[in-house]
Amino acid sequence: MKQTRTIEIVTGFFIILGFVALYVIATSATNIKAYSEGGGYTVTASFTNVGGLKLRAPVTIAGVAVGNVTNVRLDPRTFNAIVSIRINSSYNQIPDDSSASILTSGLLGEQYIGISPGGSETFLKNGSKIQFTQSAIILENLIGQFLFNKASSGSK
Amino acid sequence: MRLLREAYYIILGFLQMLGAAGFFLAQMLRHVPKALMRPRLIFQQVFNVGAMSLVLILIAGLFVGMVMGLQGYNTLSKFAATSALGTLVALSLLRELGPVVTALLFAGRAGTALTSEIGLMRATEQIAGMEMMAVDPVQRIVVPRFLAGVISMPLLVGIFNAVGLLGGYLVGVVLMGVDAGAFWGQIHGTVDLHEDFWTGVIKSVVFGIATTLVAVFEGYYAHPTAEGVSRATTRTVVNSALLVLALDYLLTAFMF
Numbered sequence: 001m002k003q004t005r006t007i008e009i010v011t012g013f014f015i016i017l018g019f020v021a022l023y024v025i026a027t028s029a030t031n032i033k034a035y036s037e038g039g040g041y042t043v044t045a046s047f048t049n050v051g052g053l054k055l056r057a058p059v060t061i062a063g064v065a066v067g068n069v070t071n072v073r074l075d076p077r078t079f080n081a082i083v084s085i086r087i088n089s090s091y092n093q094i095p096d097d098s099s100a101s102i103l104t105s106g107l108l109g110e111q112y113i114g115i116s117p118g119g120s121e122t123f124l125k126n127g128s129k130i131q132f133t134q135s136a137i138i139l140e141n142l143i144g145q146f147l148f149n150k151a152s153s154g155s156k
Numbered sequence: 157m158r159l160l161r162e163a164y165y166i167i168l169g170f171l172q173m174l175g176a177a178g179f180f181l182a183q184m185l186r187h188v189p190k191a192l193m194r195p196r197l198i199f200q201q202v203f204n205v206g207a208m209s210l211v212l213i214l215i216a217g218l219f220v221g222m223v224m225g226l227q228g229y230n231t232l233s234k235f236a237a238t239s240a241l242g243t244l245v246a247l248s249l250l251r252e253l254g255p256v257v258t259a260l261l262f263a264g265r266a267g268t269a270l271t272s273e274i275g276l277m278r279a280t281e282q283i284a285g286m287e288m289m290a291v292d293p294v295q296r297i298v299v300p301r302f303l304a305g306v307i308s309m310p311l312l313v314g315i316f317n318a319v320g321l322l323g324g325y326l327v328g329v330v331l332m333g334v335d336a337g338a339f340w341g342q343i344h345g346t347v348d349l350h351e352d353f354w355t356g357v358i359k360s361v362v363f364g365i366a367t368t369l370v371a372v373f374e375g376y377y378a379h380p381t382a383e384g385v386s387r388a389t390t391r392t393v394v395n396s397a398l399l400v401l402a403l404d405y406l407l408t409a410f411m412f
Contacts, residue, residue, distance in 0.1 A: 008199075011200075013207070014202070014203070014207035014311065018311020021318040022357070024318055028340075029250075030344070030348065030353050
């Protein structure tokens with residue numbers, strides 16, 4: 001009788017431990033936050049070039065993550081990239097003349113969107129568009145321009 | 157010519173085994189609802205199959221994670237990218253190493269036990285005795301063990317992954333001095349809940365079905381002799397290892 005009880009306790013312990021392990025991994029070792037923040041509002045911004053911006057890339061203000069990229073598509077008329085950004089509902093007082101720029105963490109790191117707040121009295125809300133944007137800096141273009149400038153100044 | 161004929165018979169035998177295993181799986185699935193009415197039998201087997209494998213999985217997971225941390229650190233430090241160590245360890249564990257290594261260990265630890273147990277029941281005519289008493293041996297013996305294996309595998313994989321991450325953290329952060337914030341921050345940023353975590357869980361369920369099916373199938377159809385049971389046990393390890401690796405490739409190709 002005593003042995004059956006030990007077996008039952010160990011089995012229960014094993015099952016609990018397994019589920020706890022799965023839960024801990026799902027919540028603390030994945031990007032579950034990007035999914036679970038259901039509340040929030042979506043704004044759009046158009047860029048002439050998004051570089052390597054990916055879905056669920058972080059959106060930051062002053063380095064603090066406030067939301068993430070939910071969609072990137074091409075405007076078929078202007079050939080600009082339209083980026084949809086979902087911002088956490090706790091940050092609902094971002095001035096509507098703020099500017100968005102695509103930045104890179106480190107020289108070769110992931111790309112993210114940085115928002116620099118403006119000074120307007122009205123705030124961004126669901127569906128509004130960020131007016132001022134700065135596209136991704138393409139490293140190859142920079143190097144190309146640098147070499148071209150060097151070459152033209154050297155020939156003088 | 158003789159070689160050709162032998163190859164022909166080997167292929168024929170393989171196809172026959174595959175078909176027989178498929179029929180056996182269908183037979184088991186038909187008995188699942190009835191077996192679920194007696195959960196006590198299943199949980200007894202969860203103890204035998206899952207809880208008894210716990211220590212092995214804990215130790216193996218810790219060491220796999222530690223090796224990953226060490227190797228990853230050595231390679232990444234050449235590119236001054238040691239902050240990506242967390243991503244490396246977590247992605248390799250969740251996507252590949254966790255399910256595959258756990259399934260291989262599971263086949264060695266629990267699969268062999270199932271095969272030899274059921275095979276010995278066959279050899280000592282306990283299964284024939286049950287049939288005499290109008291007790292369906294598939295329902296009474298095989299299905300609870302199969303379900304226990306399918307339940308235990310994802311849990312074991314979860315434990316393996318958690319301990320592996322801990323091992324990688326111990327070596328990478330505590331021993332080698334990678335920044336703890338970068339370690340977890342990179343994991344949060346790059347490990348996707350659906351694409352990496354849930355696909356790993358799906359893999360572990362599929363591997364659980366595969367390894368346990370091989371184990372109970374080999375045991376149930378073992379030759380009722382001492383030699384037959386030992387051969388069936390060997391086949392369990394070999395076949396489930398090959399099956400797991402092949403299925404892993406297929407699942408990876410489909411899901412990622």
